[in-house]
Amino acid sequence: MPAVSDAVKALTVARRQGMTIRVAGESGEGVITAGEMLTWALGRAGLWVSTFRTYPAEIKGGPCMFQVRFDRRPLDSPMGPADVLIAFNDEAVQLHQSAVRPGGVILYDRHADGSVPEGLRTDVTARSVPFGQVAVEQLQNRLTKNMVALGATYAAMDLPLDSAKQFVARRFAAKGEEVVSINIRALELGHALAREQLAGLGRLAELSEEEEQAAAEAASTGKRRMxxxxxxxxxxxxxxxxxxxxxxxxxxxxxxxxxxxxxxxxxxxxxxxxxxxxxxxxxxxxxxxxxxxxxxxxxxxxxxxxxxxxxxxxxxxxxxxxxxxxxxxxxxxxxxxxxxxxxxxxxxxxxxxxxxxxxxxxxxxxxxxxxxxxxxxxxxxxxxxxxxxxxxxxxxxxxxxxxxxxxxxLKRFKPRTTADSLDGAVNGAYRRYRRTEDGISLAAVPGNPAGLHVITGLEHDEYGHPSYEPDVHREMSLKRWHKLERLRREVESRPDGWVERFGPEQARIGLVGWGSTFGSAREAARMAEAMGIPVKGLWVKLLSPLPVQILQAFVDGLEAVIVPELNLSGQFAHYLQARGVRGPIVQLTKQEGLPFSPDEVLARIQEVASR
Incomplete structure (x- = not known):
């Protein structure tokens, strides 16, 4: 069996994309705490980190997972195959070993009888580590095995243990010195346990001199990142x-x-x-x-x-x-x-x-x-x-x-209209809902004698008085609608900050979406471009009113427009069409309660490109 450090070193040098570590176990075993501490330490070491977690809805019990992806370069997404799985129990191995890439590493809690978890993959480097045994025999507290595992990971990745101790002292301060002390001792035991056996686990790919200098600077001035x-x-x-x-x-x-x-x-x-x-x-x-x-x-x-x-x-x-x-x-x-x-x-x-x-x-x-x-x-x-x-x-x-x-x-916050600037009064009566060209009328707050008005959920006239007249309802409905039309026009004329674009303009395949799918989609587009498939993307941050002209200009001329979204029915794809965006839309939906990985988006890109 190859050494763990050799397996991970070969894996990361080949990928040149940093590493992904997944910690898994039972809710209540400290999985999330261990993951958060690892994230904090990696960030303080000058690395860019991005995390993902899953946990049960119950207060205690049920499978739990924390994944941290880190690199010396900024990351688009925390998703993707794990390089290292740290499993606190056999169930964690069964549930998560499929997420480990071939050639990856699985560290699992050692069995008392020396057996291995059932169905353990043979295309990974698997190693048993006595997390629970050390916690029970040396600390008489099995709950500290997450700290033992974390201490071992720190040693394997050459991370300073002092940073973990600082985190523990801060995290458990409210529980008293005894709790802080036993958790710090667990870290130290795990660190000593792994110093020889797992050395070099976190070694990243060889980097350029400029990248090494940037990482060193970030590590020495950790306050520059949060x-x-x-x-x-x-x-x-x-x-x-x-x-x-x-x-x-x-x-x-x-x-x-x-x-x-x-x-x-x-x-x-x-x-x-x-x-x-x-x-x-x-x-x-x-x-x-x-x-x-x-x-x-x-x-x-x-x-x-x-x-x-x-x-x-x-x-x-x-x-x-x-x-x-x-x-x-x-x-x-x-x-x-x-x-x-x-x-x-x-x-x-x-x-x-x-x-x-x-x-x-x-x-x-x-x-x-x-x-x-x-x-x-x-x-x-x-x-x-x-x-x-x-x-x-x-x-x-x-x-x-x-x-x-x-x-x-921080930008200078512009408060609403005050008494000094009110100009909506006619014969001493303030028209709170005065009809204007853009639908926006002057607002006043209570206590302003010049701005007395009625406010109600009923349809109303310009003064706020309830009214059921057809022409009043028509005009007020248009007033409320025109405000959003003004916003749409402003965004379409100055889209900076309202949309995100990526990829080469000459691409014939497009990705369009909203929300969290952006990171995985952009990473998938980069992967596709490396394979000779140019892809460009547009993510909108304003969903209503929808900037239709921006979307239509992006879609025009494309051979396919892939719309990834995390729902069953393809709500955004249908919404685009309902708002008049015309193009060769290809839906990509997922309804598992989990986000897209870049590989999943890439697979649809490849499928479309091969048509």
Whole structure:
């Protein structure tokens, strides 16, 4: 049997794409904690990291997995075959060994009788390591085997153990010195266990001198990068965009936003309220917005369903509000801990009557920062609810990003109209819903004597007075619609920041999509180009109103347009056609609760290219 270090070295030199390590076991065995610590250490070592995790919906028990991909170059996606699988039990081997590429490495917890897991693959380097035995015999605590395994991994990858100790001290500080001490001891035992046996496990491909210098600089100035999740990035972007009131109800996988806001928004003069349900959350947000305070809530699919009537109230009363929907697999309660892009139709069309609203979607963790801020700018400028469609795979993915400067994310926030600038009064009466060419009228907040008006969910005239006259309903419906048409025209004339493009312009095969599929698609396009198949891509961040002219200009002349999306029915492909985008659309759907890997997108590209 070849040495583990030799197998991994040959594997990584051949690939020149860094490495992917997957940690798997039972929920409650510390899989996620081990993965997060490994991610943190790799990031502090100057590497670019991107992660993916799966876990059961139950509080304890059930299979759990954490995957971290790392390289000396920025990464598009955390997905792809694993180079190394660290399995805490036999079930983890059975469930995840198929994800290991041929020639990869599997490290599994040693059996007391010396046997091997049933059905263990023969085309990988498999090695038993006594994670559990060391934890039981030397620490009298089997729960520390994740720290033993992590210490062994640190040794194999030549990572400084001090960084792991610092993480443990910070992570378990609230549990007392005894818990911190035993976990640090477990790290040390695992580190000693593997120092000889697994040396060199993390060695990467040979790099150019410039790449080595860049990595060394990043390692010596680790503060230049941060490791952050999509949910955290959205929350930071929202605060930068002016959010000063947050109301929410806990729901997987959006709860992290509520927790982050509760911890940090008060430092910016903001207020956080946990409400009794999702309807109360959005109602509270609309109330704060009426009072002139930029406000937000976050939920997932079932919660968004409950908010539909209040979204209509926000549209009718023309109140700015930001609603983040972190999508999970559905319908109904569905699979709370799995990802999907199944809420597009609900976000765009959900509601009775014509209720136009803005819908946005970030394409990466880094993009969550910008979209979080942009959502508030748009809501305030166009006086309408803005729905941000995130996804579990983005929300809980952690990535290393350059630390942005304040100038990158903070822009001067433009407040709504004040008494000094109101000019909508006629004979002393303020017309809150005055009809204008672009549909946007001057807004005032309570307490402004010059801006007294009625606000209601009923159809109303320019003053806000309820009205059921046909001409009033026609004109007000057009007013609400024209606002979004103005946004669409602005985006089509200045698309920077609203779309992402990649690939050579002369390509005859195109990829079009939205949301988290961007990273895997761009990586697949690069792989295809290396095989002599040029592919270009366009990912839109504004889903409603849809920038049809940009999409049509991209599609024109292409022989095939592949639309990858994480749902069964191909909602985005149908939406494109419904909005008038004409072209040779080829659907690529997936409904497993898991994101696309680059290989899956590449397979469809190859299939289309061979026709």
């Amino acid at each position: 490791i952050i999740s999509g949910n955290q990035a959205l929350a930071i972007g929202a605060i930068a965009g002016g959010c000063r009131y947050y109301a929410g109800y806990p729901i997987t996988p959006a709860s992290d936003i509520l927790e982050y806001m509760a911890a940090h928004l008060p430092s910016f003069g903001g207020v956080v309220v946990q409400t009794e349900d999702e309807m109360a959350a959005l109602g509270s947000v609309l109330g704060a917005s009426f009072g002139g305070v930029p406000a937000m809530t976050a939920t997932s699919g079932p919660g968004l369903s409950l908010m539909v009537e209040l979204i209509g109230l926000g549209v009718m009363s023309e109140l700015p509000a930001v609603i983040v929907d972190v999508q999970r697999a559905g319908p109904s309660t569905g699979m709370p801990t799995k990802t999907e892009q199944g809420d597009l139709n609900l976000a765009v069309y959900g509601g009775h009557g014509d209720a136009p609203r803005v819908v946005m979607a970030p394409v990466s963790v880094r993009d969550c920062l910008d979209v979080g801020r942009r959502a508030f700018e748009t809501a305030e400028a166009y006086q309408t609810p803005v729905i941000v469609l995130s996804e579990l795979v983005l929300a809980q993915r952690t990535e290393s990003l350059p630390v942005p400067s304040g100038r990158d994310i």
